Amino acid sequence: MHRFYELVATDDLMRPMYPEEDLGPAEDRLRMFLVQYWGGPTTYSDQRGHPRLRMRHAPFPIGPAARDRWLQHMRTAVKEARLAPLHEATLWDYLERAAHAMLNIPQDPA
Numbered sequence: 001m002h003r004f005y006e007l008v009a010t011d012d013l014m015r016p017m018y019p020e021e022d023l024g025p026a027e028d029r030l031r032m033f034l035v036q037y038w039g040g041p042t043t044y045s046d047q048r049g050h051p052r053l054r055m056r057h058a059p060f061p062i063g064p065a066a067r068d069r070w071l072q073h074m075r076t077a078v079k080e081a082r083l084a085p086l087h088e089a090t091l092w093d094y095l096e097r098a099a100h101a102m103l104n105i106p107q108d109p110a
């Protein structure tokens, strides 16, 4: 997640979408969410409540370009983590589906 947010920090399309100056808290939230999703401690929901990810993303217009940028940086970060092939494939399958599900505008703004 740290690597992913390093890439977000330099991204012209994604960086402006994040309301906070410091990306550290956003990194923590995504990490806690994924830990919980994959069966670890429920710290995410203890602090943030039910994930409701589509609702939480509603304030940010996510079209195909933002989704693809998200996936591109996540792909790099996951590759660099050098997981066992089955773990990588399983994680990636989830992330790709989740990213497609987060689309909330049909087309990129002109």
Ligand code: HEM
Pocket: 014, 017, 018, 019, 020, 025, 026, 029, 030, 033, 048, 053, 056, 057, 060, 062, 066, 067, 068, 070, 071, 095, 098, 099, 100, 102, 103
């Ligand atoms: C498809 C492109 C996506 C974009 C452009 C995007 C963008 C954002 C932005 C701007 C935020 C607010 C930052 C913050 O927490 O302060 C956020 C929050 C978050 N995102 Fe995404 N996101 C995307 C996909 C995903 C996916 C696929 C997941 C999960 C697998 C995810 C998980 C989260 C979580 C857990 C939060 C924090 C929610 C909270 O507790 O407030 N995002 N995202």
